[in-house]
Amino acid sequence: MLNERKLKILQAIIRDYIETAEPVGSRTLSKKYDLGVSPATIRNDMADLEELGYITQPYTSSGRIPSDKGYRLYVDQFMSLKKISDFKKDLLELELLNKISEIEQILQYSSKLLSQITNYTTVAVTPQLKESKLKHIQLVPIDSENVLAVLVTDSGMVKKPIIRLDHKVTDSNFETISNYLNDKLYGMPIENIEESLVEILNNDLKDFSSIVDEIIPEIFQSLDEINNLDMFFNGTMNIFNFPEYNDILKAKSFLEFLEEKQLLSNLITSFNNEGLNISIGSENVYKEAKDCSLITATYKIDNKTLGWLSVIGPTRMEYSNVVSVMAEASKFINDLFKNRYR
Amino acid sequence: MLNERKLKILQAIIRDYIETAEPVGSRTLSKKYDLGVSPATIRNDMADLEELGYITQPYTSSGRIPSDKGYRLYVDQFMSLKKISDFKKDLLELELLNKISEIEQILQYSSKLLSQITNYTTVAVTPQLKESKLKHIQLVPIDSENVLAVLVTDSGMVKKPIIRLDHKVTDSNFETISNYLNDKLYGMPIENIEESLVEILNNDLKDFSSIVDEIIPEIFQSLDEINNLDMFFNGTMNIFNFPEYNDILKAKSFLEFLEEKQLLSNLITSFNNEGLNISIGSENVYKEAKDCSLITATYKIDNKTLGWLSVIGPTRMEYSNVVSVMAEASKFINDLFKNRYR
DNA sequence: TGTTAGCACTCTATTTAGTTGAGTGCTAAT
DNA sequence: ATTAGCACTCAACTAAATAGAGTGCTAACA
DSSP: OOOHHHHHHHHHHHHHHHHHOSOBOHHHHHHHSOOOSOHHHHHHHHHHHHHTTSEEOSSTTSOBEEOHHHHHHIIIIIOOOOOOOHHHHHHHHHHHHHHOOSHHHHHHHHHHHHHHHHOSEEEEEOOOGGGSBEEEEEEEEEETTEEEEEEEETTSOEEOOEEEOSSOOOHHHHHHHHHHHHHHHTTOBHHHHHHHHHHHHHHHOGGGHHHHHHHHHHHHHHHHHHHTTOEEEEOGGGGGGSGGGOSHHHHHHHHHHHHHOHHHHHHHHTOOSSEEEEEEGGGSSSGGGTTEEEEEEEEEETTEEEEEEEEEEESSOOHHHHHHHHHHHHHHHHHHHHHHHO | OOOHHHHHHHHHHHHHHHHHOSOBOHHHHHHHSOOOSOHHHHHHHHHHHHHTTSEEOSSTTSOBEEOHHHHHHIIIIIOOOOOOOHHHHHHHHHHHHHHOOSHHHHHHHHHHHHHHHHOSEEEEEOOOGGGSBEEEEEEEEEETTEEEEEEEETTSOEEOOEEEOSSOOOHHHHHHHHHHHHHHHTTOBHHHHHHHHHHHHHHHOGGGHHHHHHHHHHHHHHHHHHHTTOEEEEOGGGGGGSGGGOSHHHHHHHHHHHHHOHHHHHHHHTOOSSEEEEEEGGGSSSGGGTTEEEEEEEEEETTEEEEEEEEEEESSOOHHHHHHHHHHHHHHHHHHHHHHHO
């Protein structure tokens, strides 16, 4: 059904279109790529490839462009990975090792580097807080009216909301409460904590109920807010380098899709398997992403998701480049995670 | 030199151009605005206004558009402030009072609201950390390998970098060090702290030098990094609503100007006087901002700058609207600041 | 003297028609 | 099975024509 020559032709079309963003014609193919057959033969094969859905014509008698199905075949079957240059490797390694302490920062910096290296837009997503378990909680008085709550989860995330108090309290109380909460809530899924707390309150902490009453809801309210902001973007303006976004409306709707965050976050966090995941154009469920491709790396340790790192661009994406770079980057990142959060 | 009619005409031109973004002609003016004179008369006056530099012609025999000088006269002399609607007032008040604890958040949320209400891009800037004085420092152990440093400045900012340790240490040490640092560094400008520390180290903290040696440089390095990110943007995509950014290159360069951050931050933080400040087009020193106007509110308490809030848009900005809203917003924000950081 | 109607002129924006060129599909020859 | 040849298609570009909004100037008017 797809003999070797047709595969070669398809590959050439994809390569050329990724490079030029222009529909590819039979003459170009025969001249530019060493296919050993005449344009007429290529035309016949192209007609077949079109019938099978791997390429399409933007309009009658134009050249062909790859379809999403075509890209899919390409990335699955005959995409060749490149060796990424030593320079890029060094960049990744050095920057990552130097800059980093918190899990969010690992993702944030990786994302930044990735966008610099690939010239696409990258997104880093941290896992939903409520799905993790509490590992450590501590209340630290800042001044007479503010308390800092430090929460550490089993997946290594640290949240540090500041809570404002209506009345003043002494330091010692906080230590007591802090220790108590720590004892009782260790290992508890954050999602369940608020309800659990009500019970605890009424039983054990009667003496401090006025304080706890005030602080706990505040903590979890502010966690909710912080939670909505757990995406880091880099290179958003890179899309202006691609001719597909020369149309102001296209650019606008893409940027607004990014700004929306919710949909994109759903899309990215739907990839649960550790490793790389490619989703192409129409494979994305949201219509806003129908002419984008996403390459997403999911990071896990012991079945706990630590975060996602995603490169997003037009379906005409340099898949082989991006995948190569991301694979390489993932080595470092996984190492970092394993060293620090195992 | 500028009789009343000419002022009226100028005002009408500005109003119309702000509304339509199209050059305004004499016929339009005479029909749409109740000037009581014929187009020919208006034409004569317009010629005078042009000679004085308040309006210009994009090309021969087109209508007129206001110049930066024209806008300046308008905002200084005869711009009328609007009463902002109760709805908007409520929105501001409710959201701000509900959402807020930290100083950064006050600015961030105000900025968000402001962009929603005005439909322009807004920027919030927090003051340079190094210019403030340290009010409180505390080291909080998170786990055996990480310490949280909490720093509070006299201007109410709280920074919370997490420091990773190479070797493990016991809790008690931190409390001692923490207390010690707190004693010694209180009231010191953050800029000077690093050098001061070296001395302290060598004198008093010999017992803990290995820990302090490791932690202190890390703290201030991470402060530097955090410092670079002290701008919050909202409504950046609003520029797509303005025809002046229909050109993809214009939009791109504007967005890249925002992403650059440094220039814009310089521009905004150059406004030192408490209250509102309007800078129009060519009045902005950077060429990237030559066709933008900025309306900037500087917030101060006791001569300490707490932050800036800026609305940025095309020179054809709805000055009177924006100024009205910002004036109203500033009331709330100042109240909040005064209640919390005085 | 200030205001206005009239008119020729200017310049952009839009429409229309014509041209070019890359690329196709089909047919017939190899 | 492959290829040369050819008629055909369609977007993209170019050039010319047209419309329309607006001006400046002049002369008349109150």
